[in-house]
Each structure stands twice: as structure tokens, then as C-alpha cells.
Amino acid sequence: xxxxxxxxxxxxxxxxxxxxxxxxxxxxxxxxxxxxxxxxxxxxxxxxxxxxxxxxxxxxxxxxxxxxxxxxxxxxxxxxxxxxxxxxxxxxxxxxxxxxxxxxxxxxxxxxxxxxxxxxxxxxxxxxxxxxxxxxxxxxxxxxxxxxxxxxxxxxxxxxxxxxxxxxxxxxxxxxxxxxxxxxxxxxxxxxxxxxxxxxxxxxxxxxxxxxxxxxxxxxxxxxxxxxxxxxxxxxxxxxxxxxxxxxxxxxxxxxxxxxxxxxxxxxxxxxxxxxxxxxxxxxxxxxxxxxxxxxxxxxxxxxxxxxxxxxxxxxxxxxxxxxxxxxxxx
Amino acid sequence: xxxxxxxxxxxxxxxxxxxxxxxxxxxxxxxxxxxxxxxxxxxxxxxxxxxxxxxxxxxxxxxxxxxxxxxxxxxxxxxxxxxxxxxxxxxxxxxxxxxxxxxxxxxxxxxxxxxxxxxxxxxxxxxxxxxxxxxxxxxxxxxxxxxxxxxxxxxxxxxxxxxxxxxxxxxxxxxxxxxxxxxxxxxxxxxxxxxxxxxxxxxxxxxxxxxxxxxxxxxxxxxxxxxxxxxxxxxxxxxxxxxxxxxxxxxxxxxxxxxxxxxxxxxxxxxxxxxxxxx
Numbered sequence: 001x002x003x004x005x006x007x008x009x010x011x012x013x014x015x016x017x018x019x020x021x022x023x024x025x026x027x028x029x030x031x032x033x034x035x036x037x038x039x040x041x042x043x044x045x046x047x048x049x050x051x052x053x054x055x056x057x058x059x060x061x062x063x064x065x066x067x068x069x070x071x072x073x074x075x076x077x078x079x080x081x082x083x084x085x086x087x088x089x090x091x092x093x094x095x096x097x098x099x100x101x102x103x104x105x106x107x108x109x110x111x112x113x114x115x116x117x118x119x120x121x122x123x124x125x126x127x128x129x130x131x132x133x134x135x136x137x138x139x140x141x142x143x144x145x146x147x148x149x150x151x152x153x154x155x156x157x158x159x160x161x162x163x164x165x166x167x168x169x170x171x172x173x174x175x176x177x178x179x180x181x182x183x184x185x186x187x188x189x190x191x192x193x194x195x196x197x198x199x200x201x202x203x204x205x206x207x208x209x210x211x212x213x214x215x216x217x218x219x220x221x222x223x224x225x226x227x228x229x230x231x232x233x234x235x236x237x238x239x240x241x242x243x244x245x246x247x248x249x250x251x252x253x254x255x256x257x258x259x260x261x262x263x264x265x266x267x268x269x270x271x272x273x274x275x276x277x278x279x280x281x282x283x284x285x286x287x288x289x290x291x292x293x294x295x296x297x298x299x300x301x302x303x304x305x306x307x308x309x310x311x312x313x314x315x316x317x318x319x320x321x322x323x324x325x326x327x328x329x330x331x
Numbered sequence: 332x333x334x335x336x337x338x339x340x341x342x343x344x345x346x347x348x349x350x351x352x353x354x355x356x357x358x359x360x361x362x363x364x365x366x367x368x369x370x371x372x373x374x375x376x377x378x379x380x381x382x383x384x385x386x387x388x389x390x391x392x393x394x395x396x397x398x399x400x401x402x403x404x405x406x407x408x409x410x411x412x413x414x415x416x417x418x419x420x421x422x423x424x425x426x427x428x429x430x431x432x433x434x435x436x437x438x439x440x441x442x443x444x445x446x447x448x449x450x451x452x453x454x455x456x457x458x459x460x461x462x463x464x465x466x467x468x469x470x471x472x473x474x475x476x477x478x479x480x481x482x483x484x485x486x487x488x489x490x491x492x493x494x495x496x497x498x499x500x501x502x503x504x505x506x507x508x509x510x511x512x513x514x515x516x517x518x519x520x521x522x523x524x525x526x527x528x529x530x531x532x533x534x535x536x537x538x539x540x541x542x543x544x545x546x547x548x549x550x551x552x553x554x555x556x557x558x559x560x561x562x563x564x565x566x567x568x569x570x571x572x573x574x575x576x577x578x579x580x581x582x583x584x585x586x587x588x589x590x591x592x593x594x595x596x597x598x599x600x601x602x603x604x605x606x607x608x609x610x
Contacts, residue, residue, distance in 0.1 A: 152544065
């Protein structure tokens with residue numbers, strides 16, 4: 001945002017065209033002569049959007065911050081009393097071993113692993129899409145779109161069903177092969193297999209965005225660059241690593257950071273798995289912990305404090321995202 | 332890249348074919364399991380096969396009649412269509428403002444729109460639940476609609492911005508020369524030219540509303556108001572899970588969205604690229 005002209009005057013973006021004055025729309029516009037500066041028009045157009053975002057996103061954000069400093073339970077809803085606690089809720093969360101041993105690792109390690117897998121799988125599939133013929137590409141793109149369209153709720157149920165200890169296909173196959181004993185195995189009770197299944201689910205849900213976006217980036221690369229690399233004797237790996245990756249760096253930055261944000265706040269895919277709704281405290285992540293504390297246990301203040309910590313974590317990542325975007329081009 | 336393809340060896344071709352099949356299987360496997368279990372009358376008998384052993388539509392009729400999915404589907408359609416219409420209109424107006432005008436705080440507005448996208452729903456559900464409770468909006472579909480409009484707006488504005496910016500100013504000027512006022516120009520020039528962008532953002536708003544789960548289970552207590560995502564939970568009981576019904580309900584939720592997605596895939600990916608790649 002370096003070269004913006006004086007912002008006190010409202011001029012149109014782009015060339016010296018102008019708007020006709022409000023009432024007399026009949027007069028033909030003379031280019032660049034009369035510039036009626038309708039200062040209010042953009043704000044009028046923005047009012048509904050800003051109103052909705054303000055009431056439903058910004059005010060609730062303020063409210064969750066305020067709640068996190070209060071003791072707020074069912075009786076406070078009834079009486080409307082406000083009991084300020086200061087930072088007691090935060091002290092409780094930050095000294096709870098559940099945060100450091102369970103919820104934070106379940107959030108951060110899970111996100112890092114899933115982002116890496118999603119970006120690698122998505123990129124490999126994009127490279128595949130770029131080298132097959134148009135018919136195969138159309139077929140694969142349709143299949144990927146179909147995978148993308150599976151809602152998180154129903155997708156999660158399918159993965160739970162596949163790994164279910166009694167009904168699951170995977171359990172049956174492995175049981176028939178003698179690899180596991182279906183009567184004593186339950187993958188959902190332990191943290192590692194639980195999050196392993198969640199990883200399959202989240203990667204399956206997230207790779208289409210990466211594949212389609214990276215493919216769009218690959219299509220913008222000029223053929224000449226690749227041909228030059230071939231003539232210089234670069235093999236496929238060298239062409240990818242020294243030509244494609246540097247040229248598509250902005251695309252990779254965007255898909256990585258967006259995936260990071262999505263995977264940090266994953267909720268549905270965890271909450272809907274057996275035990276994910278709070279019954280098994282070993283598999284809580286920051287999102288489900290906050291929700292269960294506030295909505296299921298009616299401890300709104302404490303739940304809000306956990307939610308604020310998750311939001312701050314995400315804002316820090318968003319800061320990185322914005323810096324990458326602004327380095328790319330002006331808004 | 333066709334010249335590069337020409338250099339490929341036979342083993343390269345075989346690997347490509349293997350990779351194509353693997354991607355197809357990985358992409359479609361969950362949907363295949365879902366649909367085949369839904370069509371299997373013996374889904375709960377404990378036998379697991381990839382294809383239905385006893386083909387029937389019993390699970391679907393059970394879900395639609397006794398499972399109440401006729402009501403849930405209707406609720407979901409109402410909520411999703413209302414969300415699409417309201418958010419498309421609001422987002423288009425806002426995206427015209429940020430891409431056609433320069434004004435004080437324009438950058439701040441854009442930053443705000445980007446940042447609010449990152450706010451986790453888990454943080455918003457607590458205050459909005461308390462808010463809806465005090466306004467008696469719990470168990471009202473309208474309460475869900477306004478929440479979903481708010482969630483789909485940032486992405487819609489961000490994506491439409493690229494489409495509006497791509498419309499040449501000369502076309503707008505031509506409308507003024509012909510004597511159009513600003514609203515007339517908006518209606519007859521900007522709106523039709525943004526149609527592809529509106530398709531892409533509408534699909535996303537629709538999906539946001541159709542798939543949303545946290546607010547649906549938090550706001551809705553009355554079964555007659557359930558949306559499809561909330562309605563599926565009833566098949567999980569303490570006595571066990573009716574997997575045939577879960578998968579039939581899941582199929583009813585998933586397949587329409589999926590056909591929709593595949594049908595508009597070209598516009599969708601160009602819309603995404605405008606939003607994601609061009610930032």
C-alpha cells in the first residue's frame with residue numbers, strides 16, 4: 001500500500017473516469033473533467049456487510065474476551081449478574097496439565113502433521129494432473145471435487161464407520177488377516193490411533209483445495225521455462241525443486257498458511273469421533289475443550305478463556321499470512 | 332507441458348496410470364462406502380462388504396419417514412437458500428465498494444475482512460449462544476441464517492472483489508454515456524458481469540450453511556427445527572449405532588452437494604484462483 005494517492009479525496013480506482021452527478025444521470029459523462037466525489041457511496045455499499053460483521057463477528061469477539069475475565073455460569077444467565085474475576089480463568093487454564101500435556105499438543109502437533117501431509121499430497125496430485133491428458137484430467141478433477149464436497153460431518157461418520165471396532169470394514173479385514181483381535185481392539189480410546197484416523201479424515205477433506213490451487217498455479221508457468229530447463233539437462237526433480245517451487249512460492253505460501261489456520265481450529269472432525277465430545281479427555285484439543293467447558297458444562301467464563309487462547313494462536317498465524325500476502329502485491 | 336510428456340518412457344506411463352487409479356480410489360472411497368452401506372438392508376448385520384449384499388432402499392425410507400429427514404432436509408434447504416441470497420447481495424455491494432472506490436480506511440476494511448475469517452467458530456459460539464438465548468433466537472431457523480450469512484461474507488467479499496476488479500471501467504463508462512444512473516449501471520452492467528463470481532461464492536455460502544454443525548447442534552434443541560447435520564446424531568444411541576440409517580442420511584446430505592460441486596467445478600476453481608492466488 002505504498003503508492004496510494006491522498007486518501008482525503010475519493011477518486012475512482014484506475015483511470016480518470018467519473019460518476020454522473022446523483023440526479024442528472026442524463027448528461028453524458030465527459031471524461032476526466034467533472035469528478036463528483038461521492039464520499040458516501042462506498043460506505044453506503046459497505047453498510048450492510050459491516051453491520052452484519054460487526055454484530056455477529058466483532059461484538060461477539062469483544063464479548064468472548066469479556067467473558068474470559070468473568071465467572072459466568074447458568075445462574076449468571078438467569079440473574080444477569082456480572083462477576084469479574086480478573087485473570088483467574090487464564091491462570092486456571094495455563095496451570096492445568098491438561099493444556100500442556102493434552103489439548104495443546106493435540107492441536108499443534110496434529111495441525112503441523114496434517115498441514116505437511118495435505119500440502120505434499122495435494123501438490124503431488126496437482127503435478128499428476130498437470131501431466132495427464134485432458135480427458136484423464138477432467139475425470140480426476142471431478143473425483144477430487146467430489147471428495148471436496150463431502151461435508152465434514154458425513155465424512156467423519158464414514159471414517160468412524162470404517163474403523164469401528166464392531167462394524168468396521170478395516171477391523172474386519174485386519175481381523176480376518178489375523179493382524180488384530182477385533183474383540184479387544186478399540187482404536188478410538190487411545191490418542192495416537194484416534195488422531196491417526198482424524199488425520200486420514202482431515203487430509204482427505206483438505207487435499208482438494210491444495211491440488212486445485214497448485215494446479216492453477218502450474219498452468220500459469222510458461223512452457224519455455226520448462227523447455228529451457230530440459231535443454232540445460234535438469235531432471236524432473238531438479239525442474240520441480242529449482243524451477244516450479246521458486247516460481248510458485250506465493251501459491252505454496254497461501255495454501256500452507258490457509259491449511260494451517262483450518263487445521264488449528266478443526267472441531268467437527270474431532271467432536272464427532274467416539275469419545276471426542278468430552279467423554280475421553282485424552283483426545284481433547286483446544287477447540288473441543290473450549291466448547292465442552294462452556295456449552296456442555298456451562299462454565300462459560302473458563303470456556304471463553306480457552307477460546308481466546310486459541311484465537312490468539314490463530315491471529316499470530318494470520319499475521320504471517322498477511323505479511324506473505326502484502327509482500328506479493330498490493331491489496 | 333506436452334513436449335515434456337513426449338519424453339516419457341513406458342515405465343513412466345505405468346506409474347502415471349497407477350497414480351491415477353490411486354487418486355481416484357482415495358478421492359471416492361469414502362463416498363462409495365457411504366452409498367453402498369446406505370443401499371444395503373443388512374448394513375447393521377455385522378457383515379462388511381464393499382458392495383451391498385442385500386440391495387434395497389429400506390434405509391432411505393426409514394430415514395425419511397421415521398428418521399424425520401423430510402423435515403430436516405426442508406429446514407436445511409430454507410436455511411441454505413436464505414443464506415445464499417442474503418450473503419450474495421450484501422457481499423456484492425461490499426465488493427463493489429472495495430474494488431471500485433478509493434476511500435479512507437479502505438485498507439483497514441480489507442484487513443478486517445481477512446482477519447475475521449481466521450476467527451475460530453469455537454470462540455464465537457459461546458457469546459452468540461448467550462446472545463441468541465437472551466434474544467430468544469434459539470430454535471429459530473432465522474437465528475442460524477444470520478449467523479451463516481456472517482460466516483460466509485468474508486470469503487464472498489474477498490472472492491467477488493477479484494471479479495468486480497476484472498470488469499473494465501470502460502464498460503461502466505459506456506453505461507453512463509448512455510445515460511444510466513449508478514444503480515442502473517450496477518443492475519445492468521456489474522451484476523450480470525459478476526455472475527460467474529456469484530456462482531462460485533454462492534456455492535460456498537450454500538455449503539457453509541448446509542454443512543455447518545457446531546451452531547446447528549448448539550442453537551437447535553427442538554427436533555422439528557433440526558437441520559440435516561444435527562438430525563444425523565439421533566441414529567447414535569446408547570444401544571448402538573444404526574449405521575444403515577447414518578449412511579442413508581449422509582448420502583442424502585452429501586450427494587446433492589457433490590453433484591452441484593462437480594457441475595460448477597470450472598467456475599468454482601476459477602473463482603477460487605481469483606480469490607486465493609491473486610490474494
